[in-house]
Amino acid sequence: MVHLKIGGVPEHFNYPWYLTLKNKEYTKLQVNLRWKDFPGGTGDMCKALRNGDVDIAIVLTEGIIKDIIDGNPSKILQTYVESPLIWGIHVNAESHINTINDLKGKRIAISRYGSGSHLMAIVNAHNQGWNINELDFKIVKSLEGGIAALQNNEADYFLWEHFTTKPYVDQGIFKRIGNCPTPWPCFVIAVRNEILEKYPEQIKNILNIINSQNRKFKSISGIEDVLSKRYEQKIDDIQKWLSITEWNSGNPITADFISDVQNKLIEFNVIKAKKSANEFIKNVYI
CATH class of the missing domain: 3.40.190.10 (Periplasmic binding protein-like II)
Structure with a gap:
């Protein structure tokens, strides 16, 4: 059994992870995946990735790209939510x-x-x-x-x-x-380099499970009611949110995506210079 730690914000975007963990879908593939909430958001998660407190993080695109430029030893595997935040x-x-x-x-x-x-x-x-x-x-x-x-x-x-x-x-x-x-897809899945090197198959299996869940998530019967109660939201707000939110169901990250986001971050004076896309991305499906 491989033991891995994953983190994300305690918000409705990450409910697909809750469902797969509740159903013990990772355990069936000999992965003990443990979730940790990060109410402090992406800055807190970037720190946790650096410290090894988590192995996988569901983080904001702009935050992890900036932190990888600043030395975070992690890679982006794919977008998680395709739509803007x-x-x-x-x-x-x-x-x-x-x-x-x-x-x-x-x-x-x-x-x-x-x-x-x-x-x-x-x-x-x-x-x-x-x-x-x-x-x-x-x-x-x-x-x-x-x-x-x-x-x-x-x-x-x-x-x-x-x-x-x-x-x-x-x-x-x-x-x-x-x-x-956000002028880009909002959430990505990032993994520490050490974990990618040690457990590439397990990471690939985790992505396959969550992507399968993402494909069917919005069609789950009664999902609006479940989300409304769990996150204390009005049903019409949940319906509106679902209507404008799109999850990735398996497309890997691309060099063009990384380049486009970096261009915008330079324009916004958030970063000073671009780095090669290879420093940011890893395709575990190759």
């Missing part, structure tokens, strides 16, 4: 801020440097034509930290996934003043 732009419900234009020069809550909330705040600033070098960040570690920072006037706005934060908007904790979609 919709980032809600939030302020405290009582804030006088009402438009994205009002955010210029304001303090930004981020979970960590290199996280999606950090990098997408830069993307949003670039989209508005602001000076990226003048952005003022406050590290808050998690969604809960972002809520507290806005409530305690320690930060002015906070970007987090639109549907995950929708209940907080409904409850009058957040006011959403806009959205910022």
Whole structure:
């Protein structure tokens, strides 16, 4: 039995993993795969990959590409979610801020440097034509930290996934003043190089299982009700989210994909120079 650790955000995107783990599909192939939630997001997962605290991570595209450039010893195997992530732009419900234009020069809550909330705040600033070098960040570690920072006037706005934060908007904790979609497919599957070298067949089998689940996920009878209850979302929000979300069912990562994302990250001043696609990707199906 091969023992492997996998991590991801505790959000509805990763429910296909929950189903395969619940059904012990990996155990049948002699893989003991253990899931760990990372409410802190991609910055936290990149650190865990570096430290060996997880072997596989379901991470945001922009975050892992930047971290591999910065020395993370991991490879991207494929996209996990093909569609963009919709980032809600939030302020405290009582804030006088009402438009994205009002955010210029304001303090930004981020979970960590290199996280999606950090990098997408830069993307949003670039989209508005602001000076990226003048952005003022406050590290808050998690969604809960972002809520507290806005409530305690320690930060002015906070970007987090639109549907995950929708209940907080409904409850009058957040006011959403806009959205910022990622200009690329949002989640990828990354694996530590050491694990890829030691267990290539096991990793291939894990991908085959999750890709099979992804192919049938949206057609599962009653899936809207299950997701609505598990993630405390209104049924119409879950239906809308499902309608715009597409999972990858087996296409490997390509050099063109990596090049295109790097080009955008350079444009956004997130990275300084491109690296060869071979430094980022591994095709386990070859």
